[in-house]
Amino acid sequence: MRANGEYEQNTSESNQTQVHPDVVAYVASHMPDQDDLIDVAELFKAFGDLTRAKIICALAQSEMCVSDLSVLLEMNQSAVSHQLRMLKQVRLVKTRRDGKVRYYSLADEHIQKMFQVAFEHIMED
Template identity: 60%
Template sequence: MEIEKCEITVIHEDVVNKVKKEMPDEEKLVATAELLKVFGDPTRIKIICALLKAEMCVCDLSALLDVSQSAVSHQLKTLKQARLVKYRRDGKVIYYSLDDDHIGRIFEAGYEHVMED
């Protein structure tokens, strides 16, 4: 796939300056890039999708996704470090859920984009 580009070099300084003033801090952009990287793993995406429907324990997620409990735990650790999931203890069982509504909206926006024709 070839990328279309200008046939001449011209810089629209008014646009560049306007956008430059409105760009977020570099630190915030890097943090956003790191967050989006977490969404880059299919198993983590499946976990997020499942947790959109219900809170689940590692055993439930393992059975649903047909992967080992160890693999689920590893991915949950990554999701927890990124503040995408939280947990609660009920006796000996630990239930995981999405940390807040933003995570569901990020997933749904990405899924909606993929589903466009």
């Protein structure tokens, strides 16, 4: 603002807004459906909890039952079961029954790959 109360017009190139319609149109045509993006956001939200991250790391090594995970994580079985339910809901883990015991494992190899890529990313300098 100038001393006389008038606003200065900023004409510097760095402050000008320029839209590239061809880029916007290209990207818009390649964007996933909103429902799919919501599912991806939910998936990343599941990764965003320390306990669930520990469970995923553990299950990347071996399938485990709730009792094993509870000892490993030093948590009660109810809390571990709650986290496993959430991971199962977003299809990160699957279960297998053997008699009365339910064993948990990663749903597929993609889960381990996503975690591996995340670790590679945080280890970069």
